[in-house]
Amino acid sequence: MIVVMSRSDRQSFGLAVEELSNAHRTSTDLCSPFLRVLPVTGVAISTLGAPFGTETVCASDASAARLDELQFDLGEGPCWEALTTRRPVLNSDIRHHGNPAWPVFTQSIDETDVGSVFAFPMVVGTLDIGAVDLYSRRPRTLTGVQIADATMLVKIAARQVLRRVLLSHTMKPDPDADEGYSRRVVHQATGMVLAQLNVGASDALLILQGYAFSHARTVREVADDVVARKVDFTSELNGS
Structure with a gap:
């Protein structure tokens, strides 16, 4: 029908x-x-x-x-x-x-x-x-x-x-959060997550923040790992 x-x-x-x-x-x-x-x-x-x-x-x-x-x-x-x-x-x-x-x-x-x-x-x-x-x-x-x-x-x-x-919830504080370099790294990592998962920029940043919270890390620490390709959200999503 x-x-x-x-x-x-x-x-x-x-x-x-x-x-x-x-x-x-x-x-x-x-x-x-x-x-x-x-x-x-x-x-x-x-x-x-x-x-x-x-x-x-x-x-x-x-x-x-x-x-x-x-x-x-x-x-x-x-x-x-x-x-x-x-x-x-x-x-x-x-x-x-x-x-x-x-x-x-x-x-x-x-x-x-x-x-x-x-x-x-x-x-x-x-x-x-x-x-x-x-x-x-x-x-x-x-x-x-x-x-x-x-x-x-x-x-x-x-x-x-x-x-x-x-x-x-209170996320782990990032002492470098206001530094220009920190913002650039987060911005770069957001772009990489955007490309990996085919989501919008706001969602990519939200995923970074959520991942940081769930692993008791700062957003800057996670962003560093994303840029260094130590964290790949495509691999995480596929369970590899």
Whole structure:
């Protein structure tokens, strides 16, 4: 079956992209844009594991928050699998077709009003940030277009979450941060990351900062290693 998206649907999606992209300037709730353009009941966005910690960044309702809490407590579920595999986990009828890898989580779902769950990994370059969980009270599927739209929104949300994490944590101080040479090295390293990962300049710098934070190093130290080709984000992303 061919699904034709109306012009209003695409306009709504464009507005959601714009709103999410500007969230760091407007302090917009990160969950709301997903609800406006996707046929789901609730959304939860969370960071998972080291180094960013395991916590809910935002949840659209109590059921979405509970979905996150269950997975945190049990250490299993779609959000963990999505981040581990770096692939979306799409479960259209979780009560009847739960994943054998999440036996306790699937059983715990009986206590909630969740019928289907869709988990998308939040990654920025080589950094594993967390996941976005979308749920519906009834079993349902997402179309290819809806999956693509969700993936795009999740990519934007990942950058916003990383920005918020870096702002809320103290990074290792760099005594040379104000020196011209230091700025030139960071600028050069940013350009190299940009080329390695085919991302924009702001995202490349964000990846440098996130990598430095996750390894308890200064941005200057990481930039030096990137320029010296001791750190190659392409290799890191491929696991080599």
